[in-house]
Amino acid sequence: MKGLLKYSRGRFAAFGYAFRGAYDLLRNHAPSRIHLAALVAMIAIAWGLDFPLWKWVAVLICAGMVLAAEALNTAVEYVVDLVSPEYNILAGKAKDVAAGAVLFTAVSSGLIALMLVYDALWGVV
Numbered sequence: 001m002k003g004l005l006k007y008s009r010g011r012f013a014a015f016g017y018a019f020r021g022a023y024d025l026l027r028n029h030a031p032s033r034i035h036l037a038a039l040v041a042m043i044a045i046a047w048g049l050d051f052p053l054w055k056w057v058a059v060l061i062c063a064g065m066v067l068a069a070e071a072l073n074t075a076v077e078y079v080v081d082l083v084s085p086e087y088n089i090l091a092g093k094a095k096d097v098a099a100g101a102v103l104f105t106a107v108s109s110g111l112i113a114l115m116l117v118y119d120a121l122w123g124v125v
């Protein structure tokens with residue numbers, strides 16, 4: 001019983017750390033706020049166009065994908081700044097590739113959003 005209590009406390013603490021990380025991401029990393037604003041706009045559009053369930057699922061998957069990529073990109077930036085504050089070609093590549101991951105998810109999500117809206121308005125996709 002004591003072990004279970006200790007384990008549960010540890011799990012709750014881990015949730016706390018995750019929320020702290022999410023807060024840090026949104027507070028200190030401007031691009032993540034832009035993506036969050038795009039998500040809010042997309043939710044408003046989806047609501048207005050009365051998206052069916054499968055389209056909401058697509059929107060949520062894309063949103064999770066972009067925000068998770070942003071979080072990992074920011075984590076890479078923090079670690080690179082920690083271990084290589086001075087110029088290093090590999091440090092730069094690590095940041096560039098991590099940023100590329102965000103680009104992939106943002107572009108595919110943007111295209112999916114366009115297709116969903118196009119389909120809702122003209123129904124030919």
Ligand SMILES: Nc1ncnc2c1ncn2[C@@H]1O[C@H](COP(=O)(O)OP(=O)(O)OP(=O)(O)O)[C@@H](O)[C@H]1O
Nearest residue numbers: 029031077084085086087088089091092093095096
């Ligand atoms: N230590 C370093 N060594 C070599 N190049 C670096 C280093 N730090 C950053 N760079 C280069 O500068 C670019 C910008 O780095 P920076 O840390 O400013 O991230 P950023 O693009 O401003 O991130 P964001 O705007 O998403 O917060 C990197 O993508 C990389 O090409």
